[in-house]
Structure formats: C-alpha cells, structure tokens
Amino acid sequence: MAGLAATFGSGAMTNSIAELEEADCTLVTGSNTTETHPVIATRLKRAVRLHHKSLIVIDPRRIDLVRHATIWLRQHPGTDVAVINGLMHVIIEENLHDQAYIAERTENFAALRETVARYTPEYVEQISGVPAADLRCAARLYGAAKAAAIVYAMGITQHTTGTDNVKSLANLAMLCGNVGIRAGGVNPLRGQNNVQGACDMGGLPNVFSGYQSVTDPDRRWKMEAAWGVRNLPDWLGLTMTEMLPAIPEGKIKALYIIGENPVISDADADQVINPLQHLDFLVVQDIFLTETGKLAHVVLPAASFAEKDGTFTNTERRVARVRQVIPPVGDSRPDWQIIAEISRRLGHPMPFADPQAIFEEIRRVTPSYAGITYDRLETEGGLQWPCPHPDHPGTVYLHQGQFTRGRGQFFAIDYREPAEMPDADYPLVLTTGRVLYQYHTGTMSRRAPGLMEKAPECRVEIAAGDAARLDITEGEMVRVKSRRGELVARALVSTKAVPGTIFIPFHYYEAAVNKLTIAALDPVAKIPEYKVCAVRIEKVKA
Amino acid sequence: MPPSMLTINGARLTFESGQTILEAARGAAIEVPTLCDYKGTIPSGACRVCVVEVQGARTLLPACATAATPGMVVQTESPRVVAARRMVIELLLASGNHQCLVCEANGECELQALAYRYQVETPAFANPPDTPYYYEDDNSMIVRDFSKCVMCGRCVRACNERQVNQAIAIGYRGAHNKIVARGDYPYINSDCVFCGECVQACPVGALLDKQARGRGRPxxxxxxxxxxxxxxxxxxxxxxxxxxxxxxxxxxxxxxxxxxxxxxxxxxxxxxxxxxxLTTPLIKENGVFREASWDEALNLVASRLREIRDQAGPDKIGGWCSARVTNEENYLMQKLMRAVIGTNHVDHCARL
Missing domain, CATH: 2.20.25.90 (ADC-like domains)
Incomplete structure (x- = not known):
C-alpha cells in the first residue's frame, strides 16, 4: 500500500468490484484471481465472455484466468518493473498516452519518459522473456481502451521490489488517464476478509485509525482528548517483520497476538519460532490452538465471526455488517470483550455496551468513517469510505477530479533483480501462493471436509518438461530444497506451471513452504519476497 | 398510445427499450411465474412456465424471451394462459421423481409452489418416461439427483454466465437430455470448482447442499x-x-x-x-497447558503486561491486530496498545 500512498496519496483499491465488469480493458497481474478472489474473478470473466471486453494477464504461471485472456504475457518471476516500463515505452512511442490528463493532474512526467525510453520491447524481452510483439499488442490494448482497470495482488507486492512494482502500475494508469474515472483505476485485491479494516483502524505501527500519523502532534492531541489519556507515544513503531528479529536483541519482551499465525505465514519460518520462544511473555488469542498459540504462555479462546456483531471493511473500502448467528462456542468470548477486560484490569476501563458503541467512537475520531452508522448499514447494506458525513453516499471510486495528495506523482523506476536468482546449485524459481480450496494457514479451511476433499495435501506444481528432465512423475514424493530449508511433498505435473518455475501453496504446516522462502524485505513496505527464491527439486528415494 | 407504453392485465405501463415482457411486468410489480429465468443470465425461454397471451399473436409467448414493444396488450393470467401453464406444470411433474415428502427442497421448491398456485393435484400423465434416475452422491459438498431435474437450464447458465466456470452444459438429445459435467462425469472428476452457484440456482430438489441434507426444513x-x-x-x-x-x-x-x-x-x-x-483459557505451566478461568487468565495477562511495561518500558511490548477480526476489535486493540500500554509497536499481517 506504501506504493499507492506515495503516488496518489491513498493506499486502497481506487475503484469498485462491480466496475470491473464495465472496464473496456482490464490488466491483471500478480493475482491468481479465480483461486484467491473467485467472486471478483466472475466479474473479470463476465467482462470478457458476456460484454466482450479485453483482458490482459501478466503472470509467470498459466493461471486459470489465462484461458479467458485476450493476451497473456508470461514474464520471468520478479521482472515486473521491466515489463510495465516496456508497456509505457510503447504507449508513449505510439502516442496513446493522455497528454491533457498528464499536464493537468500529474507531476514528474519528464523523468518517467526519460527512464522508460530505455525499455524498448526488445530490451524488455531480454530481461523478462516476454516476446516484444506481445508486449506491443498488450500496450495497444491497454493504451487504446477508453476506461482501463488494473488489478493486482500479492504477486506484485511480495517482492523486494514490491513498492516499485506498485508505483510502476500507478505510473501506467496515470499515463493513460485511468485514475479518477469510472471502471478504471489501480486495484489491489486484499487477501483477508478484514485486512483493509485492520489498516483503516490503525492496526499499523505509524498511524491511528483513518491513517492519522502518530508523529503528527495535532493528531496525537486529538486522540489524547478523545481517549482521556496523556503522552501518547510519538515514535514510529516496528512492523511485524521487524518485531521478530528485535526479540532476541531484547528490544521486544512481550507480544499480545490476536488471530495471527506467523509461525506458518512468515517468511523463513524457523526465524519466527526461535524469537517467539525468547519472549518473556506471549499471549495468543485465537479460535484454534495454532502453531503460534502452542508457543504462548497464555491462550485466550476467541469467538468466531459467526458468534459476534461488528463490521468488516472489504477490499473496495466497503464497510459491511458482521452479525451474530449463534452464541459463542464453549466459554469463548468476542475479541472486543477480551481486550476491554484486559484494559480494565490495567486501570483503563473501556465500558462499551456492544460493538455499535465502539463504532460510534470510531466515527468520532476517524474522518473517513464519520458518516457511517449501524443504522445506515442496516438500511443501505454497505458503505464505501471516504464517507465524511451522514448525508454522504460513500465513495465508489477515488481521486475524481483531484488526487488525495493533489497531483499524481510519476516515479521513474529502473528494474532491479530479485534478491535471489536461480543458479547451478538451485536452478529453479519457487513462487508461492494460495489454492482455491484452502485459505491462508488453513486453520479454518482445513477443518472443512469439502475443502479437504478437493485439496487434502500440499502439491508441488511443476511443468511437464521439468518433471520429465528430473525423472519426476505425477503424484510421487519430491524433496524441494532452498538455501534455508527443505520440504517433502507430492508432485503435481500441472499445466499451470511453466518451465523453470515451481509453485507451492503456503497453507500446509507439514510442508511449510515459508521454511524455503527468503526473508529479504521490500525496503519501504517491509513485505517479504515470497514470490521468488531459488530452489532445487529431487526425487525422494524409496 | 405514446411510445414505450404497453398494457399488462389492463394496466398501462411504461417500459425501457430492450426490456422483455417479464421485466416490464416486474417493473410494475406484476408477478409472472418462471422456472428458468435467472438474474444476470441471458433468457432461454426453456421452461415455458412464463407464457403470456399477447393480443394479435398466434401463439402464447414466453414473457422472459419476448421483447416488450410499444402498444403491446398482454394478459398474464387469462384462462388460456392458465390452462397452458397447468399443462406445463403437469408435464414437469410427470417428467421425474417429484415426491415431496423427504425432498430437501420441500417448502422452497418452485415447482411445488407452482403446483399449489395452479392447483395441479395429480399429474395427468402418470407414468414417468423410461429414463434412468441417477443419484450422484460421491463428494461431500453437492448431491445431484437427476430424477428431480426439470431441465430448466438455470444451473448451466449460472455456471457459464454468472460464475463463468464453464463446467457444465446440457448434454444428449430429446428425452435423454441431461446436465453433464465435462464428458458426463461426476462433479468431483470434472472441471467443477464447487462454487455451488448451481445449487443456489436450482428451482427444485435436483441439486442439494449435502452438508444441509436432513438437518432442517426451510x-x-x-x-x-x-x-x-x-x-x-x-x-x-x-x-x-x-x-x-x-x-x-x-x-x-x-x-x-x-x-x-x-x-x-x-x-x-x-x-x-x-x-x-478453543473453549476455555489456557495457561502454560512447566511447558504444558492447563485450563484456567477467565478471571485467572485475564489477571495474569494484565499483571504480566503491567510488570513488563513498568520494569522494561512500554516500547518493549508489541501488539498484533488481526485481519480476521472486526473493525471494532482492531480499533480497541490499537487503542489498548497506544493509550493503555503506551507503545506504537502495533501491526497485523497485511504484508503476508
């Protein structure tokens, strides 16, 4: 999100899910949408099949969406910046850019033009493997469309160049005047049900709710007054990926973890378990005893989504109600009650009668949520922020007329290689992600019989050519090794895999792929490079 | 009569160009029964339940697949329409194994509702045609009971046009018509991705949510x-x-x-x-968890956090919010960390 915030001034999906069916052209990159966001994928597929719109897919894997694509650009993993620069090169060369929009609404175009001038399709082909003619074709499709949308997900951000990748996509969208219009925009698909809401609510080291900076004295004073406290910390906190290495150094002694399972989901999993074991005190609050919970001193049983009231905010900034369906299971309690109880015992009562009362406080201190009420959610179904006052209808697409930061900022960005490239010892590229039938670390989905029937175990997707060369047959057990670890799982000779690249989902603790991935972080967003690392694969000897 | 007006059941109504008779009627809250019409898909006119009488037309016309035209005069429940609709319902009832007693769809079956609405007691055609009655029950999510299928095609359009999964189609010919997945395979061995859109679309009891089977009437x-x-x-x-x-x-x-x-x-x-x-708090003692009361667990958490805050400093404590819990809970968690503990080490797994 850091990339979009720098470019536009706001880091969220600019447009709405329903608009994806209307876009004349949609460019999907780093998102295996049919498996990770299946219902959004229905929009993309309907746009092609029912409304005859065009679809560009840029992905190293032959994902299902490729079947519906007008054109598929298959880049080498980690070469996204080069490909996007190449698209912009062609668009400028062929005069498909929106010069009036660039002049009126953006800045720093000259620097961008100078940088992308070097990225001729032929040069991009050398870096990325995308044929120059295909790149030209895709550039014309995107550049000539009246309204064109960009959709991306973790395949773009989980790189050491993640922020650069996002800024490059934002460059492309602004170049063609596609931001601030209906059915256009730059649209990051958030992976978890309330990841947008967790960010909006200040579940970040640098901001209060509504992205109000903790280093801004005015915002701190406002929150101090609202909360009846003094001396709120004025320093920037650490991210999750920074907190873990700070533990052995003695800089973090206690962690209170709600609903997260970093032992599986973090890069280089062994680097997570060790630090957590060194904590003086670890509290884990979850609905199951996760791999992380087993390391805790105290485990608190939380109620699931079905057992409480509240709101989630989806990937298109839409706030919608969560309603209690059944009473809490066993002696579990809703997370908000547990937090309030701990606060009370620390001398700061939080006497909220129900989640609606908490939401009323959120509205008072969070300008983008100020106009949203439970009553409106009841009658209107869902509201998209910013919604600054009770008469405001909510915002379907952002940056209409003007960017949040004023002018949109072009960033001239050069291609950099991923942190680890394949070599003689580790000749294959490993990329990770989700499969349709499982979800995240599997604590929920692996307890659903139907989902387990379709995806019972970890499968290593490998292309037929690579499998034949390594004498690996469908269904046999293989060992995958990186410089950091190894795992054993069953091979799946798949048409989704392309030569030189294997794919392993991260849902399975018994074949935890993040033991193999590299903990190299994007320097700005602190996101690990889950999408590229070097591995080798071998038969497990019987 | 001005353009874009038509008359349905004696009422003059406006309609938009491109609308069907069915859409024009629904716009005026006139309900025309259908079995095959499905939101977001192209009308097929398959079930013939929605036939209406249009003045000047030689035959009855399917409302879902006939464009509304200016000056059209339509009857949706005339004696001729009702007689035809009853016949269609009788034929559908006779075409399969429509036993309501233990059918999962009983109470929300659209065919059952039509039979009731048009008072079709016993089908005039007593003997079902000689087609094998398949029952596919080999996966844990969806049951397919072909003996109850009325071949309305909703599931096929739901799959191909709403979800665009392109997993099922209408196969074979004539009386042997059947919904097929791939080359007539069970769902579990086909391209089906189990979105269940077909189950939601099915107007009868031919496609069932297996997990719900026998667990409650609508x-x-x-x-x-x-x-x-x-x-x-x-x-x-x-x-x-x-x-x-x-x-x-x-x-x-x-x-x-x-x-x-x-x-x-x-x-x-x-x-x-x-x-x-997890149904009760757990406290680890000598490396193993034991069950604890809420009071004991919460007191322990509060006292340990207070000790570490007071002795080592608030910046030695971190709190992880969650993309899995509500906005209200995330808000309270960062408030607890910032206002009560005094730390900005607050984050969640947005990066993972």
Missing part, C-alpha cells in the same frame, strides 16, 4: 445476513441456522457479490463447530 431455519470470513471480497451471505448450529450458507443478493459465493464461503463454514475450537 421453515425451521433462521436466516442471518452477514459478511463472509474468508478473502477480502466481503461477499454478503445468508447463514441459515437451526438450534444454534449452522445448516447452510447461501449468497445474498447484495453488493458486492450479487448472490454469488465461492467454495470457501458456501461450504467452508464447518470450522465454526469443529471440536478443535
């Missing part, structure tokens, strides 16, 4: 609208509950999903009732 279930707990799309869904147990989940006709769900949202809710659920 009228015994309470329906609660909520937001899906899986990915970030935020699909709206209706959870159907009986005796504090979830029975099934269906897609709600609301933004952003317009009734659609995926396999996880529809069939992935079992974790809620799983025996592995």
């Amino acid at each position: 009228w015994e279930l309470t329906r609660v609208r909520t937001t899906c707990p899986y990915c970030g799309v935020g699909c709206q869904m209706d959870v159907l509950v009986k005796d504090n147990r979830i029975v099934k989940v269906t897609g709600a006709d609301a933004v952003p999903n317009d009734g659609k769900l995926c396999v996880k949202g529809r069939f992935g809710w079992n974790f809620v009732h799983h025996s592995d659920r």
Whole structure:
C-alpha cells in the first residue's frame, strides 16, 4: 500500500468490484484471481465472455484466468518493473498516452519518459522473456481502451521490489488517464476478509485509525482528548517483520497476538519460532490452538465471526455488517470483550455496551468513517469510505477530479533483480501462493471436509518438461530444497506451471513452504519476497 | 398510445427499450411465474412456465424471451394462459421423481409452489418416461439427483454466465437430455470448482447442499445476513441456522457479490463447530497447558503486561491486530496498545 500512498496519496483499491465488469480493458497481474478472489474473478470473466471486453494477464504461471485472456504475457518471476516500463515505452512511442490528463493532474512526467525510453520491447524481452510483439499488442490494448482497470495482488507486492512494482502500475494508469474515472483505476485485491479494516483502524505501527500519523502532534492531541489519556507515544513503531528479529536483541519482551499465525505465514519460518520462544511473555488469542498459540504462555479462546456483531471493511473500502448467528462456542468470548477486560484490569476501563458503541467512537475520531452508522448499514447494506458525513453516499471510486495528495506523482523506476536468482546449485524459481480450496494457514479451511476433499495435501506444481528432465512423475514424493530449508511433498505435473518455475501453496504446516522462502524485505513496505527464491527439486528415494 | 407504453392485465405501463415482457411486468410489480429465468443470465425461454397471451399473436409467448414493444396488450393470467401453464406444470411433474415428502427442497421448491398456485393435484400423465434416475452422491459438498431435474437450464447458465466456470452444459438429445459435467462425469472428476452457484440456482430438489441434507426444513431455519470470513471480497451471505448450529450458507443478493459465493464461503463454514475450537483459557505451566478461568487468565495477562511495561518500558511490548477480526476489535486493540500500554509497536499481517 506504501506504493499507492506515495503516488496518489491513498493506499486502497481506487475503484469498485462491480466496475470491473464495465472496464473496456482490464490488466491483471500478480493475482491468481479465480483461486484467491473467485467472486471478483466472475466479474473479470463476465467482462470478457458476456460484454466482450479485453483482458490482459501478466503472470509467470498459466493461471486459470489465462484461458479467458485476450493476451497473456508470461514474464520471468520478479521482472515486473521491466515489463510495465516496456508497456509505457510503447504507449508513449505510439502516442496513446493522455497528454491533457498528464499536464493537468500529474507531476514528474519528464523523468518517467526519460527512464522508460530505455525499455524498448526488445530490451524488455531480454530481461523478462516476454516476446516484444506481445508486449506491443498488450500496450495497444491497454493504451487504446477508453476506461482501463488494473488489478493486482500479492504477486506484485511480495517482492523486494514490491513498492516499485506498485508505483510502476500507478505510473501506467496515470499515463493513460485511468485514475479518477469510472471502471478504471489501480486495484489491489486484499487477501483477508478484514485486512483493509485492520489498516483503516490503525492496526499499523505509524498511524491511528483513518491513517492519522502518530508523529503528527495535532493528531496525537486529538486522540489524547478523545481517549482521556496523556503522552501518547510519538515514535514510529516496528512492523511485524521487524518485531521478530528485535526479540532476541531484547528490544521486544512481550507480544499480545490476536488471530495471527506467523509461525506458518512468515517468511523463513524457523526465524519466527526461535524469537517467539525468547519472549518473556506471549499471549495468543485465537479460535484454534495454532502453531503460534502452542508457543504462548497464555491462550485466550476467541469467538468466531459467526458468534459476534461488528463490521468488516472489504477490499473496495466497503464497510459491511458482521452479525451474530449463534452464541459463542464453549466459554469463548468476542475479541472486543477480551481486550476491554484486559484494559480494565490495567486501570483503563473501556465500558462499551456492544460493538455499535465502539463504532460510534470510531466515527468520532476517524474522518473517513464519520458518516457511517449501524443504522445506515442496516438500511443501505454497505458503505464505501471516504464517507465524511451522514448525508454522504460513500465513495465508489477515488481521486475524481483531484488526487488525495493533489497531483499524481510519476516515479521513474529502473528494474532491479530479485534478491535471489536461480543458479547451478538451485536452478529453479519457487513462487508461492494460495489454492482455491484452502485459505491462508488453513486453520479454518482445513477443518472443512469439502475443502479437504478437493485439496487434502500440499502439491508441488511443476511443468511437464521439468518433471520429465528430473525423472519426476505425477503424484510421487519430491524433496524441494532452498538455501534455508527443505520440504517433502507430492508432485503435481500441472499445466499451470511453466518451465523453470515451481509453485507451492503456503497453507500446509507439514510442508511449510515459508521454511524455503527468503526473508529479504521490500525496503519501504517491509513485505517479504515470497514470490521468488531459488530452489532445487529431487526425487525422494524409496 | 405514446411510445414505450404497453398494457399488462389492463394496466398501462411504461417500459425501457430492450426490456422483455417479464421485466416490464416486474417493473410494475406484476408477478409472472418462471422456472428458468435467472438474474444476470441471458433468457432461454426453456421452461415455458412464463407464457403470456399477447393480443394479435398466434401463439402464447414466453414473457422472459419476448421483447416488450410499444402498444403491446398482454394478459398474464387469462384462462388460456392458465390452462397452458397447468399443462406445463403437469408435464414437469410427470417428467421425474417429484415426491415431496423427504425432498430437501420441500417448502422452497418452485415447482411445488407452482403446483399449489395452479392447483395441479395429480399429474395427468402418470407414468414417468423410461429414463434412468441417477443419484450422484460421491463428494461431500453437492448431491445431484437427476430424477428431480426439470431441465430448466438455470444451473448451466449460472455456471457459464454468472460464475463463468464453464463446467457444465446440457448434454444428449430429446428425452435423454441431461446436465453433464465435462464428458458426463461426476462433479468431483470434472472441471467443477464447487462454487455451488448451481445449487443456489436450482428451482427444485435436483441439486442439494449435502452438508444441509436432513438437518432442517426451510421453515425451521433462521436466516442471518452477514459478511463472509474468508478473502477480502466481503461477499454478503445468508447463514441459515437451526438450534444454534449452522445448516447452510447461501449468497445474498447484495453488493458486492450479487448472490454469488465461492467454495470457501458456501461450504467452508464447518470450522465454526469443529471440536478443535478453543473453549476455555489456557495457561502454560512447566511447558504444558492447563485450563484456567477467565478471571485467572485475564489477571495474569494484565499483571504480566503491567510488570513488563513498568520494569522494561512500554516500547518493549508489541501488539498484533488481526485481519480476521472486526473493525471494532482492531480499533480497541490499537487503542489498548497506544493509550493503555503506551507503545506504537502495533501491526497485523497485511504484508503476508
């Protein structure tokens, strides 16, 4: 999100899910949408099949969406910046850019033009493997469309160049005047049900709710007054990926973890378990005893989504109600009650009668949520922020007329290689992600019989050519090794895999792929490079 | 009569160019029964239940597949229409194994509702045609009972036009018509991705949510609208509950999903009732967990956090919010960390 915030001034999906069916052209990159966001994928597929719109897919894997694509650009993993620069090169060369929009609404175009001038399709082909003619074709499709949308997900951000990748996509969208219009925009698909809401609510080291900076004295004073406290910390906190290495150094002694399972989901999993074991005190609050919970001193049983009231905010900034369906299971309690109880015992009562009362406080201190009420959610179904006052209808697409930061900022960005490239010892590229039938670390989905029937175990997707060369047959057990670890799982000779690249989902603790991935972080967003690392694969000897 | 006006059942109504008779009627809250019409798909005119009488037309016309035209005069419940509709319903009832007693769809079956509405007691055609009655029950999510299929084609259009999964089609010819997946394989061995859109679309009991089978009649279930707990799309869904147990989940006709769900949202809710659920606080002593009361656990958490804050400093404590809990809970967690503990070490897994 850091990339979009720098470019536009706001880091969220600019447009709405329903608009994806209307876009004349949609460019999907780093998102295996049919498996990770299946219902959004229905929009993309309907746009092609029912409304005859065009679809560009840029992905190293032959994902299902490729079947519906007008054109598929298959880049080498980690070469996204080069490909996007190449698209912009062609668009400028062929005069498909929106010069009036660039002049009126953006800045720093000259620097961008100078940088992308070097990225001729032929040069991009050398870096990325995308044929120059295909790149030209895709550039014309995107550049000539009246309204064109960009959709991306973790395949773009989980790189050491993640922020650069996002800024490059934002460059492309602004170049063609596609931001601030209906059915256009730059649209990051958030992976978890309330990841947008967790960010909006200040579940970040640098901001209060509504992205109000903790280093801004005015915002701190406002929150101090609202909360009846003094001396709120004025320093920037650490991210999750920074907190873990700070533990052995003695800089973090206690962690209170709600609903997260970093032992599986973090890069280089062994680097997570060790630090957590060194904590003086670890509290884990979850609905199951996760791999992380087993390391805790105290485990608190939380109620699931079905057992409480509240709101989630989806990937298109839409706030919608969560309603209690059944009473809490066993002696579990809703997370908000547990937090309030701990606060009370620390001398700061939080006497909220129900989640609606908490939401009323959120509205008072969070300008983008100020106009949203439970009553409106009841009658209107869902509201998209910013919604600054009770008469405001909510915002379907952002940056209409003007960017949040004023002018949109072009960033001239050069291609950099991923942190680890394949070599003689580790000749294959490993990329990770989700499969349709499982979800995240599997604590929920692996307890659903139907989902387990379709995806019972970890499968290593490998292309037929690579499998034949390594004498690996469908269904046999293989060992995958990186410089950091190894795992054993069953091979799946798949048409989704392309030569030189294997794919392993991260849902399975018994074949935890993040033991193999590299903990190299994007320097700005602190996101690990889950999408590229070097591995080798071998038969497990019987 | 001015353009874009037509008359339905004697009432003069406006309509928009391109609308069908069915859409024009619905716009005026005139209900024309259908079995095959399905939101967001191209009309097929397959079931013939929606036939209406149009003045000047030689035959009855399907309202779902006939364009409204200016000056059209339409009767939706004339004696001729009702006679034809009764015949269609009788034929549909006779075409399969429509025994309502133990059918899952009893009470929400659209064919049953039509038979009641048009008082079709016993079908005039008593003997079902000589087609084999398949019953596909070899996966744990969807049951296909071909003996109840009325060949309306809704599931096929739901799959191909709403979800665009392109997993099923109408196969074979004439009386041997059958919904086929790939080359007539069971769902589990086909391209089906188990989104369950076909189950939601089926007007009768031919496609069933297996997890709900035998667990409650439609009228015994309470329906609660909520937001899906899986990915970030935020699909709206209706959870159907009986005796504090979830029975099934269906897609709600609301933004952003317009009734659609995926396999996880529809069939992935079992974790809620799983025996592995944590039901009591746990405290670790000598390396093993023991059960504890809430008071004991909360006091321990508060006192340990207070000790570490007071002795080592608030910046030695971190709190992880969660992309899995509500806005209200995330807000309270960062408030606890910032206002009560005094730390900005607050984050969640947005990066992972």
